[in-house]
Amino acid sequence: MIWSKYTIKTTTKDADLVSAALMDYGIFDIQIENNVQLTDEEMNQMYADFVKELPEDDGTCFISFFEEFDEEESPEARKLRIDGIWQGLKETEETFGLDPLEFSSETLDSEDWENKWKEYFKPFFVDDVMIKPTWEAIPEGAEYSTVINIDPGMAFGTGMHETTRLCLKGIRKYMKEGDTVTDLGCGSGILSIGALLLGAGYARAVDIDPQAVAVAEENFDVNGISPERFEILTGNVLKDDSLDETFSAHPADIVVANILADVIEPLSAVCDRYLKAGGIFISSGIIDSKEQLIVDAVNANPNLELLDVVRGGDWRSVIARRR
Ligand code: SAH
Numbered sequence: 001m002i003w004s005k006y007t008i009k010t011t012t013k014d015a016d017l018v019s020a021a022l023m024d025y026g027i028f029d030i031q032i033e034n035n036v037q038l039t040d041e042e043m044n045q046m047y048a049d050f051v052k053e054l055p056e057d058d059g060t061c062f063i064s065f066f067e068e069f070d071e072e073e074s075p076e077a078r079k080l081r082i083d084g085i086w087q088g089l090k091e092t093e094e095t096f097g098l099d100p101l102e103f104s105s106e107t108l109d110s111e112d113w114e115n116k117w118k119e120y121f122k123p124f125f126v127d128d129v130m131i132k133p134t135w136e137a138i139p140e141g142a143e144y145s146t147v148i149n150i151d152p153g154m155a156f157g158t159g160m161h162e163t164t165r166l167c168l169k170g171i172r173k174y175m176k177e178g179d180t181v182t183d184l185g186c187g188s189g190i191l192s193i194g195a196l197l198l199g200a201g202y203a204r205a206v207d208i209d210p211q212a213v214a215v216a217e218e219n220f221d222v223n224g225i226s227p228e229r230f231e232i233l234t235g236n237v238l239k240d241d242s243l244d245e246t247f248s249a250h251p252a253d254i255v256v257a258n259i260l261a262d263v264i265e266p267l268s269a270v271c272d273r274y275l276k277a278g279g280i281f282i283s284s285g286i287i288d289s290k291e292q293l294i295v296d297a298v299n300a301n302p303n304l305e306l307l308d309v310v311r312g313g314d315w316r317s318v319i320a321r322r323r
Helices: 012-023 075-096 110-120 162-174 190-197 210-222 241-249 261-274 288-299
Strands: 002-011 030-034 060-069 102-109 124-126 129-132 146-149 180-184 202-207 230-234 252-258 275-287 304-312 315-322
Touching (some): 002 012, 002 075, 012 030, 012 060, 012 075, 162 275, 162 315, 180 190, 180 261, 190 202, 261 275, 261 315, 288 304
Parallel strands (some): 129 146, 180 202, 180 252, 252 275
16 A cells, blocks of 8 residues: 655645645545644643644644555556646635645655654663563663563553653652552553562552553553552542542552642642552652642642652652651
8 A cells, every 4th residue: 555645835824725625625634734832721731731842933834634545546547636636726825815835745655654653662761671662672782670561552651751751760769669559640551560560569550541541451461460460440530539538548658640730739738648658759740830839739738748859851750758
């Protein structure tokens, strides 16, 4: 199978008209790339803190669509069809007085298309912990304490994000053999899996997103962790009373929470109940501008003693001990 990618260079103001013109040709699945900043409303959504800063918006907008061709279709027939689309877009440009459109195309052979993304995922280290996708072998001569196998998928937590790395480092530093771990916002399960491979006795993980829970279950299995050593729950750590009951009934040695600051803040007021005396709270997902908010929230909880604020790029991990 041959894939082609067609790209139209236009402007943000004309993007809707160009997209509508493409629909006339039955092209509904398009990719739009521009540097328009998110609105405040969009920024308030869950993951806006994770969105990268964009370069300045100069109004340029790229609209792409992909086509899969049967190898039996003659190149001439294909060209004719695409030329027809270009022609139609040119007419739209003239009729509506759009800024000049530019076209480009590239062919992606199916091998590339299916495997190219894998190039971005190579084995890497967080301290002495190796994290790798399942399709990569352990590099020869590599020295490591343990290996976490995680494939990128539908849940956050490949280990490449600074916040995950900060939490893993915290676990490495504070966790003792046989400890119990509560993992709030487990995503791919990477932190619980890492903790168990590093010697934790038991991990209790939770995520609000059922899809993440399914991915985490699969990842525990892929890493050969026996089902008696963990439990994965689904729910909202701020709202579900049954989770609150479960975590308070089974206080852990380590509570790790890599969620956004807006969740960590209220969590700091209650998480002492999820910890044994002397237990450690490791939090991240905290963008630098929210560091003080979390430090204040931890200090406001009389049962917590602030231990450390660790920096990784623009991100912070705030660590506290249950008195
Ligand atoms: N622990 C992983 C994933 C962190 S991403 C890692 O460190 O890489 C944060 C995760 O928290 C997401 O999977 C998200 O679905 C989950 N989450 C966000 N808000 C939550 C809430 N209120 N309760 C439970 N999980 C939540």
